[in-house]
Amino acid sequence: MTSPLEQKKIRITGPSVVTANRTWDGAVVYRTAKHGWSTELSDSAIVTTSDEARALLAEATADDLGAVGPYIAPVELKDGGKVKPGNLREHIRAKGVTIDLQVPA
Amino acid sequence: MYAYDELDRTLINERVSEFRDQVKRRLSGELTEDEFKILRLQNGVYLQLHAYMFRVAIPYGTLSSKQLRRLAHVARRYDRGYGHFTTRQNIQFNWIKLAELPDALADLAEVGIHAMQTSGNNMRNVTSDQWAGVAPGEIEDPRIWSELIRQHTTLHPEFSFLPRKFKIAITAAEHDRAAIKIHDIGLRLHKNADGETGFEVLVGGGLGRTPFIAKTIKPFVPGRDILSYIEAILRVYNQYGRRDNIYKARIKILVHELGIEKFAKEVEEEWKAMGDVGLTLDHAAIEEVRSRFSYPAYEKLPHMPDELKQAAHDKLFERWRKNSVSPHKVQGYSIVTLSLKPVGGPPGDATAEQMDAVADLADKYSFGEIRVGHEQNLALPHVAKRDLPALFKALDRLGLATPNVNLVTDIIACPGLDYCSLANARSIPIAQELTRRFANHDTADLIGRLHINISGCINACGHHHVGHIGILGVEKNGEEFYQITIGGRADENAQLGTLIGPAVPYAEVADVIEDIVEAYLALRDRPEELFVDTVKRLGVEPIRERVYATR
Numbered sequence: 001m002t003s004p005l006e007q008k009k010i011r012i013t014g015p016s017v018v019t020a021n022r023t024w025d026g027a028v029v030y031r032t033a034k035h036g037w038s039t040e041l042s043d044s045a046i047v048t049t050s051d052e053a054r055a056l057l058a059e060a061t062a063d064d065l066g067a068v069g070p071y072i073a074p075v076e077l078k079d080g081g082k083v084k085p086g087n088l089r090e091h092i093r094a095k096g097v098t099i100d101l102q103v104p105a
Numbered sequence: 106m107y108a109y110d111e112l113d114r115t116l117i118n119e120r121v122s123e124f125r126d127q128v129k130r131r132l133s134g135e136l137t138e139d140e141f142k143i144l145r146l147q148n149g150v151y152l153q154l155h156a157y158m159f160r161v162a163i164p165y166g167t168l169s170s171k172q173l174r175r176l177a178h179v180a181r182r183y184d185r186g187y188g189h190f191t192t193r194q195n196i197q198f199n200w201i202k203l204a205e206l207p208d209a210l211a212d213l214a215e216v217g218i219h220a221m222q223t224s225g226n227n228m229r230n231v232t233s234d235q236w237a238g239v240a241p242g243e244i245e246d247p248r249i250w251s252e253l254i255r256q257h258t259t260l261h262p263e264f265s266f267l268p269r270k271f272k273i274a275i276t277a278a279e280h281d282r283a284a285i286k287i288h289d290i291g292l293r294l295h296k297n298a299d300g301e302t303g304f305e306v307l308v309g310g311g312l313g314r315t316p317f318i319a320k321t322i323k324p325f326v327p328g329r330d331i332l333s334y335i336e337a338i339l340r341v342y343n344q345y346g347r348r349d350n351i352y353k354a355r356i357k358i359l360v361h362e363l364g365i366e367k368f369a370k371e372v373e374e375e376w377k378a379m380g381d382v383g384l385t386l387d388h389a390a391i392e393e394v395r396s397r398f399s400y401p402a403y404e405k406l407p408h409m410p411d412e413l414k415q416a417a418h419d420k421l422f423e424r425w426r427k428n429s430v431s432p433h434k435v436q437g438y439s440i441v442t443l444s445l446k447p448v449g450g451p452p453g454d455a456t457a458e459q460m461d462a463v464a465d466l467a468d469k470y471s472f473g474e475i476r477v478g479h480e481q482n483l484a485l486p487h488v489a490k491r492d493l494p495a496l497f498k499a500l501d502r503l504g505l506a507t508p509n510v511n512l513v514t515d516i517i518a519c520p521g522l523d524y525c526s527l528a529n530a531r532s533i534p535i536a537q538e539l540t541r542r543f544a545n546h547d548t549a550d551l552i553g554r555l556h557i558n559i560s561g562c563i564n565a566c567g568h569h570h571v572g573h574i575g576i577l578g579v580e581k582n583g584e585e586f587y588q589i590t591i592g593g594r595a596d597e598n599a600q601l602g603t604l605i606g607p608a609v610p611y612a613e614v615a616d617v618i619e620d621i622v623e624a625y626l627a628l629r630d631r632p633e634e635l636f637v638d639t640v641k642r643l644g645v646e647p648i649r650e651r652v653y654a655t656r
């Protein structure tokens with residue numbers, strides 16, 4: 001749970017989403033506008049004010065059965081409404097590891 | 106090989122059913138994440154960037170071929186077909202689903218593998234030399250003592266709720282392959298003047314935010330007294346241990362604050378005052394554990410078989426043999442290290458196919474036994490020398506015969522930002538790029554022994570402080586930067602590295618490392634002078650000058 005005190009401190013500086021890991025399999029998920037979770041960043045509810053962010057996080061946090069460890073993450077909005085992860089960490093969470101996993105034979 | 110007793114097996118199975126029930130209650134909503142977290146951590150389950158991470162213990166790095174096949178099965182059935190061997194004789198699976206974890210645990214339990222004490226504030230997996238029982242000149246097999254300590258501390262209430270996690274390592278050889286000086290307690294087995302076997306006891310080592318090298322508090326504790334002596338250490342620790350501050354609660358901080366003399370004195374007094382607490386190991390108890398380690402029925406073999414003489418003409422074989430094959434205590438046998446550091450590959454990863462194939466090779470050439478070392482490589486501990494040429498061919502086909510053990514491309518790296526939720530920066534792609542830069546084995550040979558260690562944050566899972574070259578990921582304004590240290594080492598002369606200059610961005614790390622290596626090649630006074638010895642002789646400055654002059 002994000003404590004009320006911590007929630008008060010939340011300030012965002014640009015478009016943001018709420019992300020977490022799905023409880024049953026750990027997959028990266030995003031809070032949607034329909035009060036559910038999606039594995040697609042493009043489905044996420046995008047907030048632009050700190051008040052909206054607080055509300056979205058509170059709602060997501062209440063769904064402890066759906067996903068664990070929700071937090072606010074920055075996104076970039078591209079032309080045509082495309083949503084991109086806002087930093088490298090979120091890029092890796094959205095797209096997977098940046099390394100070639102196949103051990104060369 | 107080690108045979109578990111009935112008690113251990115029952116305990117492991119009970120833990121599996123207990124965890125199955127806990128997962129069920131979590132997935133039904135009966136348990137919240139807050140309630141469940143401590144339970145999953147007790148079973149080696151962390152939450153990472155992409156998924157739950159599952160950490161499995163490989164006590165003293167000893168695996169049977171049957172166990173390795175089962176790890177391959179878990180990688181294939183429940184994960185994405187590979188596993189990651191860590192620096193603490195564990196294996197981690199990165200993509201496991203919580204709902205399937207109880208099944209994975211149950212499959213592992215069938216072959217005596219578990220995930221107890223791989224996390225939490227308790228006594229962790231007691232590590233030892235991966236060559237235990239086969240290294241020439243060893244005092245005796247250190248795993249016997251690892252096991253005696255493990256039995257005493259496993260699930261012992263006193264050890265389950267320590268101020269912080271607690272790690273012990275044991276070595277019995279001249280050359281310390283268990284990195285005992287960076288553990289909370291390091292034990293070095295040796296004989297005193299009367300020929301009695303006992304331990305030099307070191308305390309207070311550890312890396313992380315505040316790194317320390319362990320110091321000796323008693324040069325000799327007889328083997329039979331080691332449990333009571335550890336008990337005395339823990340009592341002093343528990344008495345003083347600072348539970349109020351998570352960063353300060355490791356024993357290294359206490360030892361640092363009290364001073365080693367005072368700490369040693371307190372332990373000594375506690376130990377004397379304790380009297381007989383029923384922890385003295387009698388001969389029978391030690392022998393009972395000794396008897397559970399079985400050794401192969403070695404043949405009487407020549408020191409130099411014909412097969413080896415013939416293969417000496419094969420240049421690739423010879424290069425690999427010189428690099429990856431080490432002497433064995435029994436004539437005619439060798440210890441073979443399997444490099445999990447292919448050029449361009451993630452350090453320490455093995456695919457399910459490789460694990461299965463290594464298990465088959467272990468059956469064929471190593472009496473069914475495999476070892477896991479803290480350098481994130483595997484070893485076959487009992488290979489007859491006559492089989493080396495055939496083994497080389499098989500390993501080469503599997504991508505496990507890279508002749509780079511202990512060389513510049515034998516990099517230790519933590520999972521970093523590609524997997525780890527605590528990371529500042531990536532570790533694995535840096536390692537991959539470096540292995541490409543130094544891909545030429547002749548160049549790597551020319552450079553000689555050089556350990557590069559990479560951590561993605563200050564928790565130091567990649568042991569960067571004690572790398573000959575250490576690379577630490579930090580964050581600057583949202584960008585990945587790396588601090589580089591040189592001159593660290595993890596062996597019997599353990600030392601922390603020194604910062605060489607300002608942190609450098611991701612794209613420049615490999616260039617800087619190349620420059621450091623070039624500076625060393627120019628400055629070493631003869632080809633045999635190792636990188637760390639050159640740094641020791643000259644200090645950091647001459648290397649810093651050359652590397653940063655043009656930056």
Ligand code: HEM
Nearest residue numbers: 191192193287311312313518519520524525527564565566
């Ligand atoms: C990816 C998940 C991992 C997480 C979340 C994690 C987390 C941590 C944390 C928080 C610490 C510091 C504990 C302290 O301050 O006392 C630590 C220490 C350590 N970790 Fe990890 N770790 C991970 C993976 C690994 C891997 C893959 C390895 C081996 C390659 C490893 C080896 C170690 C070692 C040896 C230490 C002890 C360093 C010391 O002496 O203080 N860890 N880890």
Ligand code: SF4
Nearest residue numbers: 519525528561562566
């Ligand atoms: S050193 Fe940091 S980034 Fe690397 S695995 Fe440990 S906690 Fe994660």
